[in-house]
Amino acid sequence: MTIPVEALLKKKARFQRDPERVPEDFHEELFRIEDEGDWIVDRVPEPYVEAPTKYGRPKKVPVAGLWHHKSCGQCGHIPGYSTAIFWVMRKLGLDYNDPRDQTSCTAWNYYASATSNAAAQAAVAMRNFAAAKESGYYPLIHCGTSYGHYKEVREELILHPELRHEVARIMAKLGKPMVMPEEIVHYSEWFWAMRNEIAAKQVRNFEGIAVTVHPACHYYKLVEGDAIYDPDVYGGQRTAVVTGVAEALGAEVRSYSTWFDCCGFGFRHILVQRDFTRSFATMRKIEVMKEEANPDVVLTHDTGCVTTLDKSQFAAQAHQRNVGVPVMSEAQFAALAMGAHPYKVCQLHWHSADYRPLLEKMGIDWQAAWAEFQQDIKRLESGEAEFLTWEDVDA
Amino acid sequence: MAVTTSALYKSGHVAGFEDVPFEEKQRLFDEVRADMRFPDYLYGCYECGICVAACPSARFYDFSPRRVAQAAAREDVELVYQQMQEDIWECSQCFSCVRCPRGNNPGGIITIMREVAVNNGLASAKEALEGYSRIIYKIMSTGTQVSPDMLQPDAFPDWGPEVKDVSDNLDLWRRALPPETLHTTSTSWAVDDRTLVELYLIWFETGALDMIKGVDEGLHMILEEVMEERLEEEGIER
Numbered sequence: 227m228t229i230p231v232e233a234l235l236k237k238k239a240r241f242q243r244d245p246e247r248v249p250e251d252f253h254e255e256l257f258r259i260e261d262e263g264d265w266i267v268d269r270v271p272e273p274y275v276e277a278p279t280k281y282g283r284p285k286k287v288p289v290a291g292l293w294h295h296k297s298c299g300q301c302g303h304i305p306g307y308s309t310a311i312f313w314v315m316r317k318l319g320l321d322y323n324d325p326r327d328q329t330s331c332t333a334w335n336y337y338a339s340a341t342s343n344a345a346a347q348a349a350v351a352m353r354n355f356a357a358a359k360e361s362g363y364y365p366l367i368h369c370g371t372s373y374g375h376y377k378e379v380r381e382e383l384i385l386h387p388e389l390r391h392e393v394a395r396i397m398a399k400l401g402k403p404m405v406m407p408e409e410i411v412h413y414s415e416w417f418w419a420m421r422n423e424i425a426a427k428q429v430r431n432f433e434g435i436a437v438t439v440h441p442a443c444h445y446y447k448l449v450e451g452d453a454i455y456d457p458d459v460y461g462g463q464r465t466a467v468v469t470g471v472a473e474a475l476g477a478e479v480r481s482y483s484t485w486f487d488c489c490g491f492g493f494r495h496i497l498v499q500r501d502f503t504r505s506f507a508t509m510r511k512i513e514v515m516k517e518e519a520n521p522d523v524v525l526t527h528d529t530g531c532v533t534t535l536d537k538s539q540f541a542a543q544a545h546q547r548n549v550g551v552p553v554m555s556e557a558q559f560a561a562l563a564m565g566a567h568p569y570k571v572c573q574l575h576w577h578s579a580d581y582r583p584l585l586e587k588m589g590i591d592w593q594a595a596w597a598e599f600q601q602d603i604k605r606l607e608s609g610e611a612e613f614l615t616w617e618d619v620d621a
Numbered sequence: 622m623a624v625t626t627s628a629l630y631k632s633g634h635v636a637g638f639e640d641v642p643f644e645e646k647q648r649l650f651d652e653v654r655a656d657m658r659f660p661d662y663l664y665g666c667y668e669c670g671i672c673v674a675a676c677p678s679a680r681f682y683d684f685s686p687r688r689v690a691q692a693a694a695r696e697d698v699e700l701v702y703q704q705m706q707e708d709i710w711e712c713s714q715c716f717s718c719v720r721c722p723r724g725n726n727p728g729g730i731i732t733i734m735r736e737v738a739v740n741n742g743l744a745s746a747k748e749a750l751e752g753y754s755r756i757i758y759k760i761m762s763t764g765t766q767v768s769p770d771m772l773q774p775d776a777f778p779d780w781g782p783e784v785k786d787v788s789d790n791l792d793l794w795r796r797a798l799p800p801e802t803l804h805t806t807s808t809s810w811a812v813d814d815r816t817l818v819e820l821y822l823i824w825f826e827t828g829a830l831d832m833i834k835g836v837d838e839g840l841h842m843i844l845e846e847v848m849e850e851r852l853e854e855e856g857i858e859r
Contacts, residue, residue: 301803302765302767302769302772305769309799313799325802326811327816329820332764334767335766338714338756339735339753340738341739341833343829350820374716382658386657392827396826444716447715447720487717488715490713492714492715493714495713498752500779502681506677537781541779573798576794578780602797603790613801
């Protein structure tokens with residue numbers, strides 16, 4: 227039987243969400259619990275941008291005064307990701323806090339090994355939220371898994387008073403208040419909210435750069451109602467973050483059929499069972515993208531997705547698979563558009579898939595840029611400087 | 622009933638895991654069902670297979686989130702035990718399966734089953750966590766999971782020559798990062814001492830540290846010693 231593709235697409239153009247699936251707005255419970263004295267709701271500071279979410283509820287995305295809840299995978303293995311987020315915020319002249327009083331959400335380990343439990347996971351989240359509140363800044367979550375897991379934790383704490391009270395007991399022992407943010411905000415939501423301000427500072431022309439987007443599972447599948455959807459992006463059927471930024475920068479976003487598939491990260495698989503990860507990432511994602519969309523770059527918005535889609539390509543090349551496309555976050559992509567240095571800021575030398583043809587297409591002389599970076603490395607090696615500073619990267 | 626006869630189940634000698642008395646399987650299932658999240662994750666099953674179609678692990682393994690949801694819903698103690706010994710570690714925990722039209726969360730049920738497998742020292746948990754101890758040690762003792770110094774060519778030979786470049790230049794390349802918190806090599810970022818102590822207290826108070834005992838006693842001993850020493854230095858009583 228022939229699949230009626232045209233008829234299906236026509237039907238989807240008028241896509242409307244099933245009203246029976248619309249979740250209740252959790253804010254009523256959030257504030258009721260505050261009224262009962264079980265926690266303080268950390269209000270989104272002004273100014274903020276109101277963003278449309280999957281079922282229409284407007285979400286407040288704060289602009290400045292942000293406490294950067296960093297990602298262990300980004301900072302550890304793809305540090306240009308975190309650096310680009312900070313750099314863009316600095317370029318927009320916005321104040322932020324890069325804390326040391328922050329632990330990982332520990333959810334990567336939890337989803338990999340289950341060597342933790344609901345109370346521990348909730349206590350880790352609440353400790354970080356309290357630390358943000360104490361600093362006077364509002365949490366901005368860098369990692370998609372942290373963001374997804376913290377939304378799960380919020381649901382569990384709302385639904386189960388006994389868990390709330392157990393976590394409150396532990397927080398009292400730590401001398402910290404129980405704090406729940408009014409909105410749990412992912413950095414890619416901030417980039418989406420600020421996409422026009424970012425585009426206004428664009429210095430490199432991205433017309434003709436073909437992009438495919440991998441939306442991160444833990445961003446929009448886990449507690450789906452919080453994710454940003456825009457009727458003007460994919461007809462509101464896929465999350466608008468990342469894509470909205472790429473489009474604002476003038477890149478050409480191309481679709482592909484396996485967009486809903488995960489990247490193959492698997493949490494434990496990426497570390498101890500990578501045959502699955504490599505196979506899935508290349509056969510269900512990269513190869514499909516190459517065949518159907520032939521992108522210049524794959525953009526995504528989570529730690530594990532960048533790592534998986536980037537690193538899995540090397541071994542696949544040995545098998546003559548149809549791979550070979552650079553992978554980065556939209557934060558690095560936006561930073562490059564705004565004139566960021568590919569090595570000093572975006573730290574692309576930590577990536578595996580060949581990004582040099584992309585840089586050339588962007589009009590960046592990567593050989594000259596690498597030579598500049600090497601000059602800085604020599605300064606560090608000779609002891610002339612101990613660290614590369616923010617001033618250095620824009621020199 | 623210690624021996625299963627239905628064609629749906631694998632008997633112990635075929636299955637590759639030790640069979641146990643039915644009462645033990647029932648006890649493990651009761652532990653899964655007693656988790657406060659269990660009723661939030663399971664509402665019955667249409668058998669529509671949407672979760673399987675969305676599942677990455679189902680494409681590469683003999684694995685089905687639908688079977689997991691059904692076994693739990695039917696309270697099929699034998700099958701749940703088999704899944705705890707064979708299936709649960711294949712799940713990718715991506716939660717693609719939560720597009721279930723009934724609102725089930727098979728990935729969440731698996732999270733609970735894994736916790737029970739770890740808590741009870743099941744063979745599947747021990748096997749799944751072999752080679753993973755270093756990562757548990759890192760996250761529980763330092764508060765960040767994947768440190769830059771874990772990027773070693775012998776650990777990631779399939780990630781290309783860039784891993785060796787990173788490893789060879791690690792100290793310099795970390796110092797070439799403008800954010801001041803990222804100049805670390807053994808942790809993802811610089812974590813305050815006080816923050817770490819608070820994390821240790823969380824592991825002790827919630828029983829998360831004790832969970833390790835059943836799957837890796839040596840690791841548990843090391844972690845407990847490291848954490849107790851640090852808490853003592855801070856003058857904190859548990």
